[in-house]
Amino acid sequence: MSFSLPIFLFLGIVVLIFSFFTVKQQTAAIVERFGRFQIIRHSGLQLKIPLVDKIAGRLSLKIQQLDVIIETKTLDDVFVRLKVSVQYKVIKDKVYDAFYKLDYPHDQITSYVFDVVRAEVPKMKLDDVFVKKDDIALAVKAELNDAMLDYGFDIIKTLVTDIDPDPQVKAAMNRINAADREKTAAQYEGDAQRILIVEKAKAEAESKRLQGQGIADQRREIARGLEESVDVLNRVGINSQEASALIVVTQHYDTLQAIGSETNSNLILLPNSPQAGSNMLNDMVASFTASNQIGEAMKENKKKNS
Template structure:
């Protein structure tokens, strides 16, 4: 009988029944202790935020900070005890719920969701909540932690179903905000619980999708490498062409400067030669005028040059010009002097 009674109790009692199986007789005291423990174990389950049993009514109680105690009088809600000292009526008042006003983290179990492009994802997250109305948190829902957890899962599936895989991976922050807003629309007004933030902890795509993503990343990086390499080659060729262009321009400018300098030098040389010739002629003319017998000396010099140049004709050319009066050397010389005299007269007239 004891085994049958303990089989429906908690696992700890089942282990205790196993240890007591070898005992033939059990004292009434032991049986009463087991029944008392069993009755305590079947008490109403505590709230998610409760870590201890409900406090008993001892007339005077001290409520801890950041904690709200719900008091019922004769089974009906009476008041919420704030932190500090509280006085209760024996028998009539009963502390039914204990709500923590601290921020708590609720783990959202892993779940599957399908994106808009038909990719199955496995996600889990963390939900940060806080009780803002202990009355609604106690009487608005049976277990607000379980309700919020289920609402977070369904909202997550709904949001992910409207997004593609790339959008889910890139816009995780926006997805968290959408889920947080959807949870607050239901939980804050009806359950007295505020969702402070929701964070997706892990996203696990299928293995084939991961492999495809890795190949895509590898291809993208290869593409970038090729683009950068081609841009480098293009820029290198542009730089080489620019360098050659500048080189040609500089060479042409150098040649131009060289030709200009050569022309200026030649012109300067011609001017200097002309000035020197003019100066020499002026001195010669002045010497002829100032020297007695200068005209005769010049005539003699012209005749000598005439004869000398005529003698060169046979050496420098195959054609020889012979004067008709070659035998009369005197007349020949006289013709040379007459040329000089006629030229001198012409210059004098001018």
């Protein structure tokens, strides 16, 4: 009798220990009694009958992700590999359906993704696959929602995360893209070169115009100065011919003086002899005298003829 009490006490402790179990957060535990579904337990400390009740399994209620890689052909006969990421979770109120109606949910989801992608992508050209990848993802989500809802799964989101054409096609696409970029760059360079030429021509034309305007202004001022000098000389009794000769000789010597002040000048003024000024003055006076004589003779002839 003394030995039976500790045994019963030990068995009672064991039974008590095996009567309790814990369920983690965002997890559901399925309890069966003699192989038959009994109840679903959620997070916290839970109680079951030892040797009668058994935890048949646990399901995570967190959002899970399944990546599916599919190889298919496009409308323009290009083989392409797509990676579709499916985010799903077990519906809390449908844990029973998720546990008992479907043994391998990953395989089921994969089959539906294959079916939808291989039905949609062959209708598109390769360029359209890149542009309409969101449409493909929406089509996969709609199909999975209809199919997996009965099994207790909620499809949160589907994403086409990668599109990988055949390597040869990818290389050809890269060459086409590079050629287009080189063409665009050449066009921009040609436009820039043309703009530079036009602007340079405009600048040269403006420079020539300003240079011509400057020369014209310079000559106008020189003429005005000569006119004023002649007027001053006329007022002191020097006629116009003598005044012009005197101005020319004065400018000649001013020019020689300016050349002499420049040490590195390469300019040579011809004639440059000491008698050049005197000769120039004599020649000019003779020229003016001959011109006046010719003018007078022409006036006499006009009078006789008239």
